[in-house]
Amino acid sequence: MNQEVKTKKLINAPENIIAEMIEGMVGAHPDMLRVEGETGRAVVAVEGPRDGKVGIVVGGGSGHEPAFAGYVGRGLADAAAVGNVFASPSPSHIVEAARAVDGGVGVVMLYGNYTGDVLNFTMAAEELEQAGIAVRHVAVADDVASAPIERKSERRGIAGDFFVFKIAGAAADLGEPLARVEALAQAANDATRSMGVALSPCSLPQTGKPNFTIGDDEMEIGMGLHGEPGIRRQKLATADEVTDELVDAILGELQVEAGQRVAVLVNGLGATSQIELYVIFRRVKQRLDALGVEIHASWVGEYATSLEMAGASVTMIKLDDTLQALLDHPCRTPALVVGT
Amino acid sequence: MNQEVKTKKLINAPENIIAEMIEGMVGAHPDMLRVEGETGRAVVAVEGPRDGKVGIVVGGGSGHEPAFAGYVGRGLADAAAVGNVFASPSPSHIVEAARAVDGGVGVVMLYGNYTGDVLNFTMAAEELEQAGIAVRHVAVADDVASAPIERKSERRGIAGDFFVFKIAGAAADLGEPLARVEALAQAANDATRSMGVALSPCSLPQTGKPNFTIGDDEMEIGMGLHGEPGIRRQKLATADEVTDELVDAILGELQVEAGQRVAVLVNGLGATSQIELYVIFRRVKQRLDALGVEIHASWVGEYATSLEMAGASVTMIKLDDTLQALLDHPCRTPALVVGT
Amino acid sequence: MSEIAARTLARMFERMSEVIEAEKDHLSELDGAIGDGDHGITMSIGFKAVTTALAGMNLETASPSDVMSTAASGFLDAVGASTGPLYATGFRRAAQALSGRDTLDLPACRDMLTAISEGIRDRGKAQRGDKTMLDVWLPAAEAATVAVANNLSRPAFWEAVETAAENGAAATATMIATKGRAARLRERSLGHADPGAVSAAALIKAIASLQP
Amino acid sequence: MSEIAARTLARMFERMSEVIEAEKDHLSELDGAIGDGDHGITMSIGFKAVTTALAGMNLETASPSDVMSTAASGFLDAVGASTGPLYATGFRRAAQALSGRDTLDLPACRDMLTAISEGIRDRGKAQRGDKTMLDVWLPAAEAATVAVANNLSRPAFWEAVETAAENGAAATATMIATKGRAARLRERSLGHADPGAVSAAALIKAIASLQP
Ligand SMILES: Nc1ncnc2c1ncn2[C@@H]1O[C@H](COP(=O)(O)OP(=O)(O)O)[C@@H](O)[C@H]1O
Ligand SMILES: Nc1ncnc2c1ncn2[C@@H]1O[C@H](COP(=O)(O)OP(=O)(O)O)[C@@H](O)[C@H]1O
Ligand SMILES: [Mg+2]
Ligand SMILES: [Mg+2]
Ligand SMILES: [Mg+2]
Ligand SMILES: [Mg+2]
Structure with missing residues (x-):
């Protein structure tokens, strides 16, 4: 391919892309989202933050839309700190988001477990604590492909964010105190497993170049949400074979038995059609049905993307009564509406 | 490229793809969707169809997910007839869907204005009428790029389906009689305009080949929802320039003035990131703001896709009080939840 | 000799299905240029469904008209798309034209071809020169x-x-489409043969090769 | 002569920004192989922000320590990512090390380099050999x-x-990553130089070329 040719995107100047996206998001959902602070990177719920309620701040790099600002709204996150494409937001972005949602009883910060996010949220927490705001954080680490279970704390956060954010958001909305919201977010994180597969690369708006190369007939099992290499590259297989591999890895750890309940998320990475996602979900359900495991709730669609990467991930959370009630708690955000 | 290499998809045997997708959809949304009849192609709302209510049947080829079955549910469509990829459902599929939702006061059928859909829905209507079921149909024709205004009845239906379905579904849910539901669907169709742009092709699961070729730096203005050629091919431009062209074509016909209201849909065709869609929405809003036109409601995301095509469309509907109230009426479907 | 005529028609549909399988990719490519790229697929699904439906018939007792009716329904139910109603209507009309006839002599063949073309015309409301x-x-x-x-x-x-x-x-390549998906292309459809016309010619060639 | 030392530092950051611009695409490519492909972009944004922030200072009155502090904040606010906290902490630590100093003699340069490396180590909790x-x-x-x-x-x-x-x-190409995004790659990271290490060497080369 001509070195000069960039991958095609409908954008303006790449350096303005985040500001323009936020302008568009807030403009499209003015009943749910607003921007607060100086940096323009703190997207805050119109309804949600209130005195006496634990504030929920989520965040991470851009390019994963609807994560993270799409989860801001009543019953879910109170604010999102929005980083550059594939780059954690800076402490100043995070501090602005946290200050906007502080209701006097502390803030829980949730993000995917990546070095950049851990470092920036940690620096932000240091600053907030100096200002007298109590902060807890939970780094979502659901990607079974990214490290063995003995090193679970090193695992990446991928689409499992969805369940952890939802459950923490519900707990905060219900008025749970800071330590309990943190514990429930951690419980959700402990009960959640994901694994993905990628078929094609994505390209950063600034470089306009595919961020990895992959053969015309290959897939990468365990690919990360930024195109970080996974555990194996192999010839493309059928949807059922691929789904079985993901489900096997997840169930191997989750240990769900007949009569137990899970919630399932089949997530598209950006360029994968809903037909494919539903074909994958069908196989996940066949597998769970065969085990007698009940699917309490399920979502199929784009919930944590990698720009226009082709591929998908499967996420399951093992539910007890507490987690289930929190998952069912109503919320209203651009990316997710639950309840009536 | 090697002629033998097929575009990559996460599927099983292509000939089973529709049955497997429907199994997945119904399995993922058992509270909203079920299948009725012999052919397996009529997806029916769990809640919705009822005696004395006009039945709403939507339908069309597959590959446009969430259209069409994703719009089935309380307050929107009562059933969808699901065709093969890019092929209208057959009369038998449509008849099954209509029979399942007939509440004794007639059925309104809504579909995009394509020869195949018109012919199949017409044959189905002939059969239904012989069986004593009153049928009306409205073929959505919102794509301004597909024919000049003098030949509006020849225009293709693209993402404008979204508004026409929503409004007709609300009218039926509110108990309006057959002729009135048809008239309101037609009014919505008359008030809706769309135009799209494509950056890359999609490929049918059966052929595995890109269904058109386009230069590495080109886009097709006015591309149809199946990759049918548009009105012009040109070098890729900025998001603002492209959006302006789409908005100009739409506003040139809609004639909205300061103080009037529209609803806006920025729709991704499959492989376009939400960042890009929000950047486009931002420009649409800038344009409408400059005119003093009020955006009553807006949606940004994938609502009528072309498999994994890259590109987007802009749709506007000019609202009067009646259409606005119907747009705001609650509904609950896999693809769209409105109201609380 | 109604068995023989019914068998001939069944063989005719088999041959049509074979030729469509052989041309499938080419037809989809033609459709990709001016339509949505699925014409080979829809025709393949349709004629496979026809042969399956006919395989379920007792050709000893069936009339030529029965064969045509079964082919029509088999095609329509399986295909949808534009071609489903068009060919189904054509075949149904042919079933009427062959009704009461036991032999496929040349007048019967003429009437069959005429009925198919009229059925397609009445269903699709197209005219000659519309590039279909x-x-x-x-x-x-x-x-x-x-x-x-x-x-x-x-x-x-x-x-x-x-x-x-x-x-x-061949002439469709010189026409500007006014019906079907290609109609929106107008001048840009010039130079491209219409996929439905190309498949129709292939079907007729398949029939002619049998010389029923 | 605090003007001169502050000016030298500001010039040093300009030179660093230039070298990062020149290496930008290469750094992103290295990151694409074992990470997420943005390292050139984050470094470019970061050092541009630093030069912008420094341009806003009065270098006649600023101390070297002030320059370092300003660079740290400018980098951090603009970048986020992994490199933001790492370099910001390194530069802040260097600001402490240079505090009260007016000249950039070799001991000052040694202390600056040591402070940067310790700041990065303390923030990122990595060790030598972790391929960073x-x-x-x-x-x-x-x-x-x-x-x-x-x-x-x-x-x-x-x-x-x-x-x-x-x-x-160069040695990072022979190491197995255990920190940062590449850590999940383990053996597959072998043979690829670490992008953050390559950019660090480029930065040091830029400083050395000035011989402050
Ligand atoms: N109104 C019509 N009358 C006759 N033939 C038509 C008409 N519209 C379309 N066709 C034929 O149908 C063909 C396309 O068939 P196909 O690709 O199978 O269906 P679809 O257009 O639904 O994808 C065209 O090439 C044309 O020959
Ligand atoms: N814990 C750490 N300590 C020191 N350096 C690190 C650490 N984690 C990552 N790095 C460095 O950061 C570089 C990646 O930076 P960059 O691509 O800008 O950020 P990100 O990983 O957030 O995309 C790696 O090449 C490595 O040198
Ligand atoms: Mg990054
Ligand atoms: Mg078609
Ligand atoms: Mg076609
Ligand atoms: Mg990186």
């Missing part, structure tokens, strides 16, 4: 009518029909 | 310490530092 499959079926039916009027031999009849079909298909 | 930028900054700081202890000349000091940095960057 009609630009093959209509001239083929006309050639059949002239051939019967001129008392042509069986080989000469089919040669005339096949030539008319081939010319009709 | 630390594998450049730590040996560079050590080389500086040895060079001062051995009373090397200014050119020899910087040559030693630059060589240590280059060797460190």
Whole structure:
């Protein structure tokens, strides 16, 4: 391919892309989202933050839309700190988001477990604590492909964010105190497993170049949400074979038995059609049905993307009564509406 | 490229793809969707169809997910007839869907204005009428790029389906009689305009080949929802320039003035990131703001896709009080939840 | 001899299905240029469904008209798309034309071709020159009518029909589409043969090769 | 002569930004192989932000420590990512080390390099051999310490530092990543140089070229 040719995107100047996206998001959902602070990177719920309620701040790099600002709204996150494409937001972005949602009883910060996010949220927490705001954080680490279970704390956060954010958001909305919201977010994180597969690369708006190369007939099992290499590259297989591999890895750890309940998320990475996602979900359900495991709730669609990467991930959370009630708690955000 | 290499998809045997997708959809949304009849192609709302209510049947080829079955549910469509990829459902599929939702006061059928859909829905209507079921149909024709205004009845239906379905579904849910539901669907169709742009092709699961070729730096203005050629091919431009062209074509016909209201849909065709869609929405809003036109409601995301095509469309509907109230009426479907 | 005529028709549909399988990718490519790229797929699904439906019939007792009706329904239920209603209506009309007939003599073949083309025309409301499959079926039916009027031999009849079909298909490349998906292309459809016309010519060629 | 030292530092950051612009695409490509492909972009944004922030300072009155602090905040606010906190902490630590100093003599340069490397280490909790930028900054700081202890000349000091940095960057290709995004790659990271190490070596080379 001509070195000069960039991958095609409908954008303006790449350096303005985040500001323009936020302008568009807030403009499209003015009943749910607003921007607060100086940096323009703190997207805050119109309804949600209130005195006496634990504030929920989520965040991470851009390019994963609807994560993270799409989860801001009543019953879910109170604010999102929005980083550059594939780059954690800076402490100043995070501090602005946290200050906007502080209701006097502390803030829980949730993000995917990546070095950049851990470092920036940690620096932000240091600053907030100096200002007298109590902060807890939970780094979502659901990607079974990214490290063995003995090193679970090193695992990446991928689409499992969805369940952890939802459950923490519900707990905060219900008025749970800071330590309990943190514990429930951690419980959700402990009960959640994901694994993905990628078929094609994505390209950063600034470089306009595919961020990895992959053969015309290959897939990468365990690919990360930024195109970080996974555990194996192999010839493309059928949807059922691929789904079985993901489900096997997840169930191997989750240990769900007949009569137990899970919630399932089949997530598209950006360029994968809903037909494919539903074909994958069908196989996940066949597998769970065969085990007698009940699917309490399920979502199929784009919930944590990698720009226009082709591929998908499967996420399951093992539910007890507490987690289930929190998952069912109503919320209203651009990316997710639950309840009536 | 090697002629033998097929575009990559996460599927099983292509000939089973529709049955497997429907199994997945119904399995993922058992509270909203079920299948009725012999052919397996009529997806029916769990809640919705009822005696004395006009039945709403939507339908069309597959590959446009969430259209069409994703719009089935309380307050929107009562059933969808699901065709093969890019092929209208057959009369038998449509008849099954209509029979399942007939509440004794007639059925309104809504579909995009394509020869195949018109012919199949017409044959189905002939059969239904012989069986004593009153049928009306409205073929959505919102794509301004597909024919000049003098030949509006020849225009293709693209993402404008979204508004026409929503409004007709609300009218039926509110108990309006057959002729009135048809008239309101037609009014919505008359008030809706769309135009799209494509950056890359999609490929049918059966052929595995890109269904058109386009230069590495080109886009097709006015591309149809199946990759049918548009009105012009040109070098890729900025998001603002492209959006302006789409908005100009739409506003040139809609004639909205300061103080009037529209609803806006920025729709991704499959492989376009939400960042890009929000950047486009931002420009649409800038344009409408400059005119003093009020955006009553807006949606940004994938609502009528072309498999994994890259590109987007802009749709506007000019609202009067009646259409606005119907747009705001609650509904609950896999693809769209409105109201609380 | 109703068994023989019914069998011949069934064989005819088998041959049509074979030729479509062989041309499938080419037809989809033609459709990709001016339509949505699925014409080979829809025709393949349709004619496979027809042969499956016919395999379920007792051809000893079935009439030619029965075979045509079964083919029509089999095609329609499986296909949808534009071609489903068009061919189903054509085949149904042919079933009417063959009703009460036991042999596939040349007048019967003429009537069958005429009925198919009229069914397609009535269903699709297209006209000659609109760059559709009609630009093959209509001239083929006309050639059949002239051939019967001129008392042509069986080989000469089919040669005339096949030539008319081939010319009709080739001519679509010089037409501007006004019906179907390609209609929105207008001038840009020039130079591309219509996929439905090309498949129609292939079908007629398959029939002619049997010289029923 | 605090103006001169502050100016030198500001010039140093300008040179760093230039070298990052030149290496930007290469750094992103390295990151694409074992990470997320943005390292060139984040470094470019970061050092542009630093030069913008420094342009807003009055270098006549600013101390070297002020310059370092301003660089740290400018970098951090603009970048986020992994590199933001790492370099910001390194530069802040350097600001402390330079506090009260007016000249950039070789001991000051040694202390600056040491402070940067310690700040990065304390923030990122990585160790030598983890295949990160630390594998450049730590040996560079050590080389500086040895060079001062051995009373090397200014050119020899910087040559030693630059060589240590280059060797460190090259060595990362033989290491298995255990920190950062590449850590999940394990053995598959072998053979690929770490992008953060390569950019660190480029930064040190840029500083050395000025011989402050
Ligand atoms: N109104 C019509 N009358 C006759 N033939 C038509 C008409 N519209 C379309 N066609 C034929 O149908 C063909 C396309 O068929 P196909 O690709 O199978 O269906 P679809 O257009 O639904 O994808 C065209 O090439 C044309 O020959
Ligand atoms: N814990 C750590 N300590 C020191 N350096 C690190 C650490 N984690 C990552 N790095 C460095 O950061 C570099 C990646 O930076 P960059 O691509 O800008 O950020 P991100 O990983 O957030 O995309 C790696 O090449 C490595 O040198
Ligand atoms: Mg990054
Ligand atoms: Mg089609
Ligand atoms: Mg077609
Ligand atoms: Mg990186």
